[in-house]
Every structure is written in C-alpha cells, then in structure tokens.
Amino acid sequence: MGRTVRRSRARSRHGRPGRLPGGVLALGLAGVLAGGLAGCGGSGSVAAGTAQGCGECEEEVAEIRSAVEGLDGVADLVEVAYTHGDYKSGPQLAVDLQVADPPGEEVAEEVAKIGWHSGIRELESVTVTRRTPAGEELEPMFWLIAGGPEIEERTAAKWGPRDG
Numbered sequence: 001m002g003r004t005v006r007r008s009r010a011r012s013r014h015g016r017p018g019r020l021p022g023g024v025l026a027l028g029l030a031g032v033l034a035g036g037l038a039g040c041g042g043s044g045s046v047a048a049g050t051a052q053g054c055g056e057c058e059e060e061v062a063e064i065r066s067a068v069e070g071l072d073g074v075a076d077l078v079e080v081a082y083t084h085g086d087y088k089s090g091p092q093l094a095v096d097l098q099v100a101d102p103p104g105e106e107v108a109e110e111v112a113k114i115g116w117h118s119g120i121r122e123l124e125s126v127t128v129t130r131r132t133p134a135g136e137e138l139e140p141m142f143w144l145i146a147g148g149p150e151i152e153e154r155t156a157a158k159w160g161p162r163d164g
Helices: 022-038 058-069 105-116 149-159
Strands: 074-083 092-099 125-131 141-144
Touching: 058 074, 058 092, 058 105, 092 105, 105 125, 105 141, 105 149
Parallel strands: 092 125
Antiparallel strands: 074 092, 125 141
C-alpha cells in the first residue's frame, strides 16, 4: 500500500493557504524591479559616480565596426557586439572576424585598442574571435582593459589615454 505524505502549506495569519499580505508582495516586487533595473544587463546600466552610459551604444558600435573593417589584415568582419555584462562580468565588446593572414594576433590587438579608444566608457573587456580564410576558428583573444584603477592605468600606458 502506498504511503501518503502530507505537506503543510504556508498559511497567513488569517488562516488562508499560500497568500502573502499585499504589502510584502509589493515590497518584494519593488525590490526585484529596482535591483534588476539598477544592475541589469539592459541598456544604460551605469554604476553610481560614473559617467552616463551610452545605452545600447549603437553609434559607438557602428564606429568600431567601421574602424575594424578598415584594418589591414581583416578579410571579413562577422560580428561586433556590445553587451552590458551580467553578475559574472562587466560590459564587454565581442568581435568575430576572419583574418587575411593567420594567426592575426596583431590585428586582434588593434581591435582591442579600437575598443579602448571608442566612446563606450563602461567597456571593461574585449574578446576577439579570429577565423582563418578557410573558416577555422582560432583561439579567442581576451583583453581586460578597465574595471579598476590599476587595470586602466596599465591599459593607458600601453595604448595611450582614452579619447574624450
């Protein structure tokens, strides 16, 4: 014979099962919305005390795309994407391109430098995925360019101060 397990249900002070007082629900929802909007991966997430963000940074991304397309050594530009990041990482630029002459490490570094000098102030990292003319994906290259004074000083010493 099967065994029946009785589970207790949460009861409010009025004895009704599974209901929370309206104020608790409203406060919880307000907290989730405020937290989600303040630190979200959506547009314009900027930490307090920093310069105003560029939202989705469409103009800046278009400028980066144009600059990368003009680089010697870039055979084809597959994608340029800017994301605000999430709880694991900060705002990042991801560029996927085909290099004319593999491995294309110099081209990839030039792309990261373009990101550093772009108008995207919240940018913390750049990842460049390189592909051979045959379409073979090479190991992605990653640069942490901001996210703290030491990192930003190191990047500025290497590629010059940020524009603007």
